[in-house]
Amino acid sequence: MAPWLGAAGGSAAAAETAEPALAVTAVSQTSAGGVTELTLGLSGDAVFSLFTLTEPYRVVIDLPPFAWRAAPVAPGAMPGIVAIRHGLFRHDSGRVVIELDRPLAVRRAGLVPVRGGFALRLGLAPVSRQAFAASAGWPENARWQAGAPTPIEGSGEVLVAIDPGHGGIDPGTAHGDLVEKDLALAFGRSLAQAVARRPGLSAFLTRVDDRYIPLRQRVKLARQAGAHVFVSLHADSLAAGEADGVSIYTLSAQGTDSAAAAFAERENRSDVLAGVNLAGSEDDVTRLLIELARRGSKSEAIKLAESIVGALSGRVALLPTRPHRRGNFFVLKAPDLPSVLVELGFLSSPVDRARLVDPAWRAQLAEGIAEGIADWVDVASPGFLVPRG
Numbered sequence: 426m427a428p429w430l431g432a433a434g435g436s437a438a439a440a441e442t443a444e445p446a447l448a449v450t451a452v453s454q455t456s457a458g459g460v461t462e463l464t465l466g467l468s469g470d471a472v473f474s475l476f477t478l479t480e481p482y483r484v485v486i487d488l489p490p491f492a493w494r495a496a497p498v499a500p501g502a503m504p505g506i507v508a509i510r511h512g513l514f515r516h517d518s519g520r521v522v523i524e525l526d527r528p529l530a531v532r533r534a535g536l537v538p539v540r541g542g543f544a545l546r547l548g549l550a551p552v553s554r555q556a557f558a559a560s561a562g563w564p565e566n567a568r569w570q571a572g573a574p575t576p577i578e579g580s581g582e583v584l585v586a587i588d589p590g591h592g593g594i595d596p597g598t599a600h601g602d603l604v605e606k607d608l609a610l611a612f613g614r615s616l617a618q619a620v621a622r623r624p625g626l627s628a629f630l631t632r633v634d635d636r637y638i639p640l641r642q643r644v645k646l647a648r649q650a651g652a653h654v655f656v657s658l659h660a661d662s663l664a665a666g667e668a669d670g671v672s673i674y675t676l677s678a679q680g681t682d683s684a685a686a687a688f689a690e691r692e693n694r695s696d697v698l699a700g701v702n703l704a705g706s707e708d709d710v711t712r713l714l715i716e717l718a719r720r721g722s723k724s725e726a727i728k729l730a731e732s733i734v735g736a737l738s739g740r741v742a743l744l745p746t747r748p749h750r751r752g753n754f755f756v757l758k759a760p761d762l763p764s765v766l767v768e769l770g771f772l773s774s775p776v777d778r779a780r781l782v783d784p785a786w787r788a789q790l791a792e793g794i795a796e797g798i799a800d801w802v803d804v805a806s807p808g809f810l811v812p813r814g
């Protein structure tokens with residue numbers, strides 16, 4: 426399990442501050458004699474812990490919350506390294522995930538004082554897949570922990586959980602300065618206000634800052650708050666880049682088409698990319714009960730999606746073909762909670778990028794979604810509107 430644990434004094438108590446005390450100032454790599462040395466420059470000393478994971482091969486480093494001031498690493502610039510992800514992981518910890526394209530074991534790890542701060546040095550050496558797997562796994566303390574729940578806006582009886590996708594270590598997709606996690610959060614705030622202004626509705630956000638929340642936890646937070654509706658917010662990118670417009674997804678194992686399936690697959694990888702422990706899923710009996718309840722919530726989710734599509738028509742540009750789409754999204758699997766995923770637009774599309782940064786367009790989208798939810802309340806099966814919590 427936790428193969429390395431190191432410290433050079435310091436403290437992890439810098440949580441919840443606006444600007445973290447610690448900064449990662451540089452990332453560099455050198456190779457000699459088959460051993461790769463990866464160095465993270467730190468502004469100060471810090472307690473760190475480190476572990477490795479398989480599928481894909483990853484080295485995960487947990488640190489106190491940090492600001493990232495290192496220059497971006499171009500893809501392919503460092504042999505053996507696919508990507509370096511970083512950000513807030515829990516309310517009290519930052520995380521760096523180094524994704525490897527081959528099994529490289531951590532031979533040594535240590536923090537040494539250097540000019541202007543400290544250097545966290547990792548010695549990585551090639552090993553067999555079996556050897557890498559044998560030492561990989563989550564340490565006991567790596568579990569994600571919930572922070573304080575976010576306040577509920579509005580006083581209506583029907584509570585809408587608004588779930589800004591991604592956050593913290595998981596940026597989602599990006600195009601230049603436009604990053605999915607930031608767009609989803611900013612739009613989520615506007616949507617919460619638009620929903621709370623509607624009579625009978627109130628809203629709460631699954632996250633209100635730039636932190637990572639595991640997919641399963643997002644649904645759990647909604648249910649704990651007593652939500653009646655779950656709306657997850659995302660923005661995709663396409664390699665081809667020709668599509669534009671808003672689309673609404675509901676759960677389906679089959680999916681609308683291969684594009685929807687690929688989108689769901691990308692979204693469901695969120696926890697893997699963030700290095701979240703997925704152990705402890707529901708057992709078979711629970712799964713059966715959940716499946717039974719899900720059939721009811723699925724048809725309710727379809728009504729909800731069609732109400733939102735109806736309310737958005739004429740307000741904003743929808744995806745021209747089938748704006749209501751289906752996909753096997755993990756985050757839509759709450760058993761008793763009608764759930765939709767709103768694809769705000771494609772960051773790969775210049776048309777959508779212009780819309781996404783236009784306050785008037787965003788306001789129309791927020792009003793339309795809020796109206797669609799209010800319309801759904803008028804036609805919802807009464808069982809889905811009873812007080813929860």
Ligand SMILES: [Zn+2]
Pocket residue numbers: 590591597598605658659660661692
């Ligand atoms: Zn997303």
